[in-house]
Amino acid sequence: MPDGQFHQAKGDNVMHLVIEAVIMGILTGGVYALMASGLTLIFGVMDIINVGQGALVVMGAYLSYALEQHLHVDLIVGLLITMPLMFLVGVGIQWVLIRPLKKDRTMLSIMVTFGLALLIEGVLGAIFTTNFVQLQAWYTTASVDIAGIHVAYIYMFSFALAVIFLAALYWVLYRTRFGQAIRASMQNRTAAQLIGINVDWVQAVTFGLGTALAAAGGMAFGAINAFDPGSSYDLISRLLVVIILGGMGSLGGAMIAALIMLTVEDFIAVAWSPVWSTLVFFAILVIVLLVRPQGMFGRPEGRKQ
C-alpha cells in the first residue's frame, strides 16, 4: 500500500475509533448517571452524603442476579420486582439509620452510611460468596451494526433506562405535589415544616426513590461488569466525583457530569492512552471547581439552613 493511502487508512481507523469511543462514552455515561442520580437526589433533599450508594448499587445487581439465576427472570423485567423492593429497603434505612441523626447530619451520615456499606458488603458476601458474577441475558453480548460500529444492546437499553427513569424523576419533582414537597424540603427544611409538609415522610420516600434508582443502576452495572460484594469501593468514588462535578443536589448536573466523565475518559483512552484518561478528567474537574466551586449546576450558597 502506498504511503499516502496507508496514512489515509490509518487516519480513517483512528477517526472510527474516536467516534466509537465517544458513542460508548455517552452510553456508559447514562449508566453512571442512573447510579449517581439517587446519590444526588438524597443529598439534595436530606443533606446526606450517602457513601453507601455504591453498596446499594451492588445490592441491586445481586437482586437482579438472584432473580435471573433462581427464577429465570429477565433483567429488565426483574426491575419491576427489584426497584419496589429496594424502595422499601431505602425507606427502612432512612427510618432506622438516618432519621435519628438530628445534629451534624451531613458529617454523621458519612459514617453511618459507610457502616451501612460495610454491613451490606458482609451480608452479600455471606449470601452470595465473594466470587465474581455477571448478569446474563441475550442482550448482554449481542450488538447492532450502526454505520460500521457495533453498539451493544445492553449499552443502548441501559442508556434508555437512564433517560426514562431520570425523565420520570423530573416529572415527579416538577409536576406533582409530592415533587413540590421534595423541592420545598430541599430549599428550606424548617420553612417546609412550617407550612405543614411532613419532612420526615418526604425524606423517607426520597431515600427510597434514591435506593430504587440504585437497583436500576445496579442491574445495568452488573450486566456490563463482573462484580463481587466489594465492587462498591471503586464505584462510590466515581459516583461522588460525578455529583461533585455536576453540582451536589442537581439531577441534571449528575447526568451531564456522568456523560462528560465517561466521554472524556473514553476519548483520551483511545486518542492518547488509558493511563491518562482518568488524569485528564480529574484535571478538568479541578479546573471546573476552581471556577465554580459549587460544581456545574450546584447552588453557590450550598445547603445552609
Place this chain on the structure above:
Amino acid sequence: MKRPKVQWRKVSKKSRMSMAAAVVATGLLVTACGSSSSPGAGNSSGNLTGPATKAPVKIGVSVSLSGDFSGDGQAIENGYKLWENYVNQHGGLLGRPVKFIFLNDASSTSQVVTNYQTLINMDHVDLVFGPFSSLLTTPAATIANRYGYAFPEPAGGGPAVFQAKLPNLVFVQPAPVVDNLVSFAHWILSLPASQRPKTAAYATEDDPFTKPQLQVAKQLLEQAGVKTVYYHVYPAETTDYSPIAAGVINSKAQVVLLGTQLPDAVAFVQQFEQQHYSPEALVETSGPDQGSQFSKAVGAANTQGIMVPAGWWYGAKTDGNQTFMDAYLKAYGGTVGSISADAAEAWSVGQVVQQAVEHTHSIDNKKIIQALHSMTFNTIQGPLKFNSVGEPNGETFLVQWQNGKAVPVYPASIATASPLYPKPNWKS
C-alpha cells in the same frame, strides 16, 4: 469555656488509670515479645502423646476476605483450611495438631502488616503462611523476616517480591510470575511458519502481577518477528474497559495477550463478542483459571479456545492431587472444573512446610528456612525447588478451555489435548 475542677479531676483520674493500663499492657507486650524472640522453637520433640493432647502448632495467616482480593482471599483460606483438616487427620505436624489463625486484611497493604505483627506478637503463632497477591506479600514477608519467621506463600510471585531479596520467603508455585506467559510465547513460536501469527496486541492492568508477564512475552514474540500492533497499560482501578477493547479490536491483531484479573478478563471477552472480534489466539494472565466463576460469567460456550497460564491442573498426576480434590469437593461441592487454583496453591504451601518440618524434625523457623532453600518438595503442582530469594525454578504450562473444560495443551510433556488454533468464533 472553663472546665469544672471536679470534672477535670475525674478525667485526670481516668487518664492516670489509662496510662497505668497502658504501662502494664506495654510491659506484658515486651515480655511477650521477649518470649517469642526465638519464634517457633517451642515443643517440637518427643511423640509420647497423640496430636489431640499436645499443644497445637499455631499457624497465622492474613487473608483478604473483603476488598479487591476477596474472591482469591476466600479461596486461599479454603485451601489452608482443607490442608489443616487433612494434616490433623494424619497425625499433625511432628505429632502436634495444626491450628490456623486467620485475620482479615481487607486487601489493604497496611492492614496486612498489622495482622502479621498481631499474629507474631500477640497470638505467638509458631509459623506464618502468606496472603494473596504480590502487593500484600512483600510488606507481610518483610515483617515476618524481621521476626525471623519463614514465609512460604502461595500467591505473591511478581518481580517486586523477589527484588526485596528476603531470605525467609519462598513462592510456592512452579515459576516466577514474570515467566507465566513464556509457555504461551513458546507455543506461538512453535507453530509452523505458514500458521504463525504476524501481529499481536497487548493490554494490561498497571499491576505488579500482570504487567511484567506481558512485557516478557512481548519481548519474546517481538524478537521472533511478531509485530506489536497495540500495547497499552491501563490503571488497575479501571471499570470501563470499552475504549481499551476498542483499541485492541481496531488493531486487528491476530493474537491478543491480556494482563487481567477476573473482572477485566470477563469484560474483554464480552466486548470482543459484542464487536464480533475473535482473534486467532487469546490468552489472559488470570480469570480463565478461575473455573466455573469464569465460565458462568462469560457463558460456557464462549470459553472455547481461551487460554491461561497455570501451575496447577485438576487432571495432573502430581503428589496428593487426588486427595486434595476429594477433600475440596467434599467440603465445598461443585465439580473438579470449578476448583480454584488459589486453593490448590494454598494446599501446596502446607505440603512444602510439612516436608520441611519432617525433614528438620523441628518447628524452628531458622531450620525451616534453611530446608526451604535446599530441598526439593513434592506438591500437587509438581516437584518444586527454590533459589536463595525464594524464586521457583520450574515452568508453568498453558491451559486452554475446550468443550467447557480447561485442559493443559502445552508443553507436549504435560498436554492432554492439542491446542485449538485458530480459536473458534464466539458462539452466541
